[in-house]
Amino acid sequence: MSSHEAHAGHHHDHGDHHHEELPFWRKYIFSVDHKVIGVQYAVTALVFLFFGFTLMMIMRWQLAYPGQPIPLIGKYLSSAIAMDGILVGDGYNALGAMHGTIMVFLAIVPLAVGGFGNYVLPLQVGAPDMAFPKLNMMSYWVFFCGGVVMIASFFVPGGAAASGWTSYAPLSVIATTGQTMWLLGMVLLITSSLLGSVNFIVTAVQLRAKGLGFFRLPFFVWAQLVTSFLLLLAFPPLEAAGVLQLMDRLAGTSFFMPSGLVVSGVQQTQYAGGGSPLLWQHLFWFLAHPEVYVLILPALGIVAEVIANNTRKPLWGYKSLVYSAIFLGFMSFIVWAHHMFMTGMGTTLSTFFQATTMIISVPSVIILTCLIISLWGASIRYTVPMLFAVAFLPMFAIGGLTGLPLGLTASDIALHDTYYVIGHFHYVVAPGTIFAMFAGIYYWFPKVTGRKMNDLLGKLHFWGSFVFINAVFMPMFFQGMAGLLRRQYDQTEQLHGSLAHGLTTMSSWGAWLLALAQIPFIINFFWSIRGGTKVDANPWQATTLEWAAPSPPPHGNFDKVPVVYCGPYEYSVPGKKTDYCPQHVAMEA
Amino acid sequence: MSAAAIIPHDMEPHPVTGMYNGKFGIWLFLASEIMLFGALFSTYVLLRMGAEDGMWPKHGAEILNVPLATFNTVVLITSSVTMVLSWAALKMGDVAKGQRFLGITFLLAGTFLVVKYFEYKEKFHHFEVFLNEPMAVEGYQEPLKGIRGHFTADSPKLEADAKTGAYAIPEYVIIEPDAPHGTHEHPKPVRIESAQVKRISNFGPRHSNFLATYFTLTGLHGLHIVGGMVVILYFLLTGSTFAKKNHEKYVNRIECTGLYWHFVDLVWIFLFPVLYLL
Numbered sequence: 001m002s003s004h005e006a007h008a009g010h011h012h013d014h015g016d017h018h019h020e021e022l023p024f025w026r027k028y029i030f031s032v033d034h035k036v037i038g039v040q041y042a043v044t045a046l047v048f049l050f051f052g053f054t055l056m057m058i059m060r061w062q063l064a065y066p067g068q069p070i071p072l073i074g075k076y077l078s079s080a081i082a083m084d085g086i087l088v089g090d091g092y093n094a095l096g097a098m099h100g101t102i103m104v105f106l107a108i109v110p111l112a113v114g115g116f117g118n119y120v121l122p123l124q125v126g127a128p129d130m131a132f133p134k135l136n137m138m139s140y141w142v143f144f145c146g147g148v149v150m151i152a153s154f155f156v157p158g159g160a161a162a163s164g165w166t167s168y169a170p171l172s173v174i175a176t177t178g179q180t181m182w183l184l185g186m187v188l189l190i191t192s193s194l195l196g197s198v199n200f201i202v203t204a205v206q207l208r209a210k211g212l213g214f215f216r217l218p219f220f221v222w223a224q225l226v227t228s229f230l231l232l233l234a235f236p237p238l239e240a241a242g243v244l245q246l247m248d249r250l251a252g253t254s255f256f257m258p259s260g261l262v263v264s265g266v267q268q269t270q271y272a273g274g275g276s277p278l279l280w281q282h283l284f285w286f287l288a289h290p291e292v293y294v295l296i297l298p299a300l301g302i303v304a305e306v307i308a309n310n311t312r313k314p315l316w317g318y319k320s321l322v323y324s325a326i327f328l329g330f331m332s333f334i335v336w337a338h339h340m341f342m343t344g345m346g347t348t349l350s351t352f353f354q355a356t357t358m359i360i361s362v363p364s365v366i367i368l369t370c371l372i373i374s375l376w377g378a379s380i381r382y383t384v385p386m387l388f389a390v391a392f393l394p395m396f397a398i399g400g401l402t403g404l405p406l407g408l409t410a411s412d413i414a415l416h417d418t419y420y421v422i423g424h425f426h427y428v429v430a431p432g433t434i435f436a437m438f439a440g441i442y443y444w445f446p447k448v449t450g451r452k453m454n455d456l457l458g459k460l461h462f463w464g465s466f467v468f469i470n471a472v473f474m475p476m477f478f479q480g481m482a483g484l485l486r487r488q489y490d491q492t493e494q495l496h497g498s499l500a501h502g503l504t505t506m507s508s509w510g511a512w513l514l515a516l517a518q519i520p521f522i523i524n525f526f527w528s529i530r531g532g533t534k535v536d537a538n539p540w541q542a543t544t545l546e547w548a549a550p551s552p553p554p555h556g557n558f559d560k561v562p563v564v565y566c567g568p569y570e571y572s573v574p575g576k577k578t579d580y581c582p583q584h585v586a587m588e589a
Numbered sequence: 590m591s592a593a594a595i596i597p598h599d600m601e602p603h604p605v606t607g608m609y610n611g612k613f614g615i616w617l618f619l620a621s622e623i624m625l626f627g628a629l630f631s632t633y634v635l636l637r638m639g640a641e642d643g644m645w646p647k648h649g650a651e652i653l654n655v656p657l658a659t660f661n662t663v664v665l666i667t668s669s670v671t672m673v674l675s676w677a678a679l680k681m682g683d684v685a686k687g688q689r690f691l692g693i694t695f696l697l698a699g700t701f702l703v704v705k706y707f708e709y710k711e712k713f714h715h716f717e718v719f720l721n722e723p724m725a726v727e728g729y730q731e732p733l734k735g736i737r738g739h740f741t742a743d744s745p746k747l748e749a750d751a752k753t754g755a756y757a758i759p760e761y762v763i764i765e766p767d768a769p770h771g772t773h774e775h776p777k778p779v780r781i782e783s784a785q786v787k788r789i790s791n792f793g794p795r796h797s798n799f800l801a802t803y804f805t806l807t808g809l810h811g812l813h814i815v816g817g818m819v820v821i822l823y824f825l826l827t828g829s830t831f832a833k834k835n836h837e838k839y840v841n842r843i844e845c846t847g848l849y850w851h852f853v854d855l856v857w858i859f860l861f862p863v864l865y866l867l
Contacts, residue, residue, distance in 0.1 A: 131596060131610045198617045202610050206603045207596070232621045237628035244632065247805055252754050252795035255632065255805075259641065269788055270755030274644045274798045279635055283628055556595075 030141075032133035033555055037140050038119030039448065042441075045111035048147060049434075050518075052102035055095045057511055062087040064508035066490045080159030092489040093162035094178065098150070100165025101182065104291065105189050106147050108433055112298035113193070113231070114143065116440050117200055117224045119448065123546035123553065124218050126209025126562040126584075131202040139195035146188030153181030164487065166288070169256030169280040173248045174263055180249055183242045190239045197228035197235075204228075209545065209584075211564035215322070216583070218544045218568040219315065222322050223301030226329040227294050234290035234333065241283035248275075256280045278343055285336035293332045295429055296396070297325060299436030300367055303389045306439050307371055309542045310386035311378035312579050314569040317370040324363035324370075331360040341412045350409045357407035364400055368393065383540070384458030388439035391466050392432060399427030402477065417487075420480025423473050431469045438465070438521070446539045450551040451532030457524040464517025471510030475503035541580045544568050548584045600837060615845040619852050626856055629806055633863065636798045643734065645799050649865040651770075652792065653803065654708055658865045661704050662857065668697035669854045672847045679840045684832045687843070688825065694850070695821045698814055705811055712792040712800070716740060718764055718781055719788040728769045728776045738766040741778050747789065756789045803864050810860060813853045820846050 021027075028036060058077075061070050067086060070077070074085030081091030122130055130136045153160040158176025161167065172179050204225045208217070217225075244255040252270060259273030308315045315321065337345065337353040372393055380386065402424040405411040415421065438461075446452050479500045484491065495501040538547040545564070549557050562584040570581040581587055598610050606613050637645050646652050675690035716739065723732035740747075744763040747756045765778045790796045794804040824831070824843065832839040 127597070129596060131598075132614060133596070135614075194618075194621055198614050198621075201617055202614050205606060206598045206610050206613060232617060233624050236621045236625035240625050240628035240632070243805065243809065244629075247794060247801060250754075251793070251801075251804075253801035253805070254795075254798055255636070255801060270750070270753040270795075272644075272788075272790070272795060272797045272801075274636070274640055276635060276639055279632060282635075283632070286628070 030137060032129070032137050034118050034122050034130045034133065034136060035448070035553060035557075037136050038115055038117075040140050041110050041118055041143070042115030044144065044147065045107050045115055048102050049107035049111065051151075052099050052107055053515065055099040055102070057515060058087065059092060059095050059099070060508035060511045062092055062489065063491060064505045066492050078154070078159070080154075087489075089489045090159065090162055093164075093487075094154075094160045096487060097161045097164050097167075097182075098154070101150065101161070103429070104165065104295070105186070106150060108295050108429065108437070109193065109291075110143060111437055112295065112433065113200075113224065113227055114140065114196060116220075116298060116302060116437075116444070117196075117227070120444060120546055121200060121221055121224050122203055122207065123447075123549055123557060124221050124544050125204055125207055126212060126545045126548075126558065126564065127203055127207035128556045128558070130199050131207055132199050135195050136199050139192045139199065142188050142195065143192035146185045146192060149181055149185035149188060153178045153185070156181060166284055167245070167280075168284075169245065169248070169275075169277045170258070170261060170263075172280075173245060173256055174268075180246065183246050183249070186242050187239060190235045190242070193231045193235055197231040200224055200228040201232070209562045209564050212545075212583070215319065216564055216567050218301075219304040219318065219321050219325075220298075220301035220544075222325055223297040223304075226325045227297045229329055230290040230294050230297075230332060234287045234294075237283050238287035241280060241287075244283075245280065278340070278345060281340050281343060282337065285339045286333075289336040289339065290329075290332040292425075292428070293328055295433050297328070299392070299396075299433040300325070300371075302436045302440040302443070303371060303392050305542075305544070306385045306389040306443050307374050308569040308571065309443075309540050310381045310383055310389070311374055312381070312571045313374070313378055314567070314571060315370065316373040316376070317366075318567070318569065320366055321370050324366040328360065328363040328367075331356060331363070335360050338407050338412075341409050342416050347409075354407060354409050358404075361400070361404060361407070368397055368400070383442075384453070384455060384462060385439040385443035387459065387462045388435045388442065391462070392435045392439065395427055395431035395435060395469075399424060399429075399432050402427065414483075415480060417485055418480035419476040419484045419486055422486050423476030423480060426473045426476070430473065431466070435465070438462075441525075443540070444546075445528065445532075446535045447546055447549075447551050447553070449529055449532065450534060451528055451530075452535050452539060453528040453532055454524050457520040461517060461521040461524065464520070465514060468510050468514035468517055472507050472514060473510075475507050475510075479503050538582070541578070543570055543580050543582050545583055548582060600841065609841060611841055611845050612848070615848050619848065622852060626806075626809075626859075629802075629809070630859070630863070633802050633806070636802065640798065644797065648867055649799070649803075652800070653865050654711070655865050657704055657708055658861055661701050662861050664697050664701050664704070665854045665857050668694045668701070669851050671697065672850045676840070676843050676847050679832070679836075679843055682836070684829060684836075687832075688828050691821060691825055691828065691843070695818060695825060698818050698821070702811065702814060702818075705807070709804075714739070715792045716764065717790055717792065717796060718762060718786055719790070720781070720785055721787050722785065724779075724781075724785070726766055726776055726779060728766075728772065728774065730769075733766075736764055736766050736779060736781070738764045738775070740764050755795065758783050758786045758789060762786070762789070806860055806864065810853070810856055813856070817846070817850050817853055820849075 031037060058070060058073070069085030070082060070087060074082055077085070077091070081094065082088060118130070118136065156177045158178055160178040161175065161182035163172035163175050163179060167179070167182065204217070204221055247253040248255050248257060254271045254273055254275040256277050256279060257268070257271040257273060257275040258277060261268045261271065261273065304315055304321065335353060335356045337349055338357045341350050375390070402420070406415055406421060406424060442453055442458055482498065482500050484494060484500055488494065491504060495504065535551070537549065537551045540547070545562055548562050550559065564583045565586045566581060566583055568583060572579045573581050596610065600609055602609050608616070671690045671693045675687045675694060678690060679687035715737070717735045717737045719735045720733070723734050724736065725732045726736060741763045745759040745761070747759065749755065750757055761780055761782050763778050763780050766776045768775050792800055794801045824846065828839060
């Protein structure tokens with residue numbers, strides 16, 4: 001690979017002679033540096049995460065204390081959401097739809113992929129930047145515009161989209177303008193993740209440092225690579241569906257409008273009819289099931305990194321992890337209709353998708369098992385990232401295992417559309433993925449800022465979050481099994497006098513206390529940027545390449561172009577002075 | 590650009606993939622495009638299979654203009670050829686010739702869009718009155734569920750509903766029906782009272798699911814053509830300077846543009862039989 005080396009040498013020269021300062025707006029706003037873009041993504045996503053959480057806290061008030069004015073913020077809400085501080089039904093629907101949309105598409109995916117992927121992936125493969133830096137910048141700004149459109153939709157007549165985050169037709173087609181904004185926002189977000197995923201794949205494949213073979217890649221890179229393929233191939237069908245729904249809404253077509261549709265007692269004669277509401281669901285879930293793995297795979301990647309680092313030994317079954325992640329990626333494309341067992345699509349189809357759903361649980365269990373066995377026999381360092389990573393394992397297990405009864409057609413009849421479903425996917429995404437995100441923030445914060453976050457505040461944050469997040473979601477399983485339906489504005493009638501009523505209130509209090517538990521994190525995050533303990537380039541004594549770069553890494557990342565000599569998790573190699581062998585250091589015989 | 594770090598494999602192929610970054614990137618992009626159009630073609634299949642009797646034309650030629658589309662197919666295929674010729678000339682170092690073929694590609698793409706414009710326009714000035722009960726019309730062997738044709742001058746002006754965009758049904762309409770299939774003589778204009786009318790629509794997207802699919806698919810394809818033209822125009826304007834600065838890089842850019850252009854061409858190769866002939 002002589003050309004490769006020549007190039008690398010050239011880059012080194014370039015780094016030495018390049019001292020001119022870029023103007024502020026080029027350096028921090030319209031930057032092409034993957035690290036700045038990664039931080040932009042992460043910060044934007046965290047703001048959206050908090051915003052999406054706030055929407056839910058308002059909804060939880062209505063559920064716990066129906067018909068009572070919302071304290072503190074009730075009087076500032078627009079009339080589309082609350083009247084005299086009391087949440088209205090349409091407002092509840094809008095908050096619910098936007099909570100889901102914001103959390104999935106504007107918070108977690110941008111944080112997991114846009115934030116962590118952008119910052120860490122090029123460093124871990126030893127690249128000076130992403131393969132297409134300008135495209136990377138464009139991806140962030142298209143995402144940002146998508147977010148602005150989504151938020152702006154709260155202010156159009158009729159308020160934001162209120163047809164659920166799934167936007168099922170025909171309800172969504174006859175909905176108010178907010179739905180059009182939702183669709184336009186989605187088209188922008190999809191475009192953004194498309195640009196991002198092309199960039200990630202090319203970077204991970206083409207920009208690997210010398211000696212970094214595919215099976216020397218950290219599991220995080222593998223997770224991001226599979227995730228990118230999912231984004232690349234699963235998102236376009238939703239873009240197609242979005243275009244079709246826009247046509248239905250704006251051009252009066254009938255893609256999703258069945259013949260003889262009656263709305264509020266009025267025959268909808270302006271539509272030709274003959275469309276298929278199920279078509280929307282197929283196209284939507286063709287994206288949205290792989291999307292579940294887009295949410296969880298980067299989380300598994302982060303947890304794997306943190307666990308290997310804090311157990312001080314190699315991950316157990318690295319190759320099994322990699323193959324499972326790839327198999328998971330493939331399978332995730334053929335399970336989508338398990339979201340549609342109750343739509344009447346037919347038992348033959350249901351049986352097929354039930355079978356594939358059971359099959360896809362196998363690689364998930366392999367991954368989780370590998371991570372759990374990795375803990376075996378280790379003298380574990382309980383750092384703050386490790387606490388979150390370890391807590392992730394049982395939380396993700398609960399989320400995953402409670403999914404099995406939903407994937408079986410028979411038990412799904414009882415459980416579908418109940419709070420059980422909400423409990424299930426929130427266990428995967430909230431104490432699952434979000435905990436992994438926190439682990440990642442605490443873990444890589446020293447790399448981004450050169451300073452460590454405070455341990456005490458971190459532990460306060462962890463224990464508060466851990467207790468209260470379970471208080472929020474654990475009751476939902478019981479409520480769901482008792483038959484409590486989701487998407488209800490007022491549960492009183494269904495719950496009246498039952499035990500499940502108390503659980504609703506408990507859930508709500510759990511959510512508000514969970515918000516309080518985030519205060520130490522917010523303080524810690526901002527305070528540590530300037531006030532945290534200064535640390536060297538590799539404070540966790542880690543092995544992967546991002547720790548070979550200075551903290552924070554300069555433009556172009558590495559002082560010296562790294563060459564890789566060993567696998568990603570060479571911890572506690574017998575006969576070595578240190579208990580870790582970084583990938584870029586040649587192991588003497 | 591001084592701000593960007595130097596990226597490996599920007600120009601020279603990577604030993605694993607055999608491609609430079611841009612080419613690998615464009616192939617990945619095309620993979621996602623296949624999923625986009627794949628979803629839309631699936632939509633077409635699903636809606637057509639599920640269509641109620643008489644809701645979908647037996648074949649597209651009943652409604653669409655096959656000779657124009659055939660002409661357009663030839664135009665697009667030719668443009669793909671000139672695209673390759675442009676890349677080949679540039680690869681051989683002949684920038685002037687390469688730019689000339691690029692220009693021809695641009696003109697052919699423009700031709701395609703102009704033809705498409707006339708096809709679309711004709712559809713928007715052609716109407717169908719959907720009836721509650723089938724009606725006998727002279728020249729047609731069977732009673733018609735919907736009468737297709739053009740409104741006469743003394744027929745009341747149609748007004749679109751502000752909210753739904755659908756035409757409000759006036760007291761009566763007078764329509765001159767199309768000539769029955771295989772003939773050229775228009776039947777005498779027919780007067781239809783509002784009580785008989787179910788719905789009035791031009792042959793735009795809202796007419797039926799067939800036309801909705803037609804407009805969505807060809808419209809999205811048209812947008813891809815426009816996107817390609819913007820890129821080609823950019824290289825037409827900047828190409829000579831670009832090539833002087835870094836010839837190999839310019840050739841690579843045209844290669845990637847070409848890959849995209851062939852894909853857009855290929856989509857049409859599927860669209861043409863699916864919409865017009867089947």
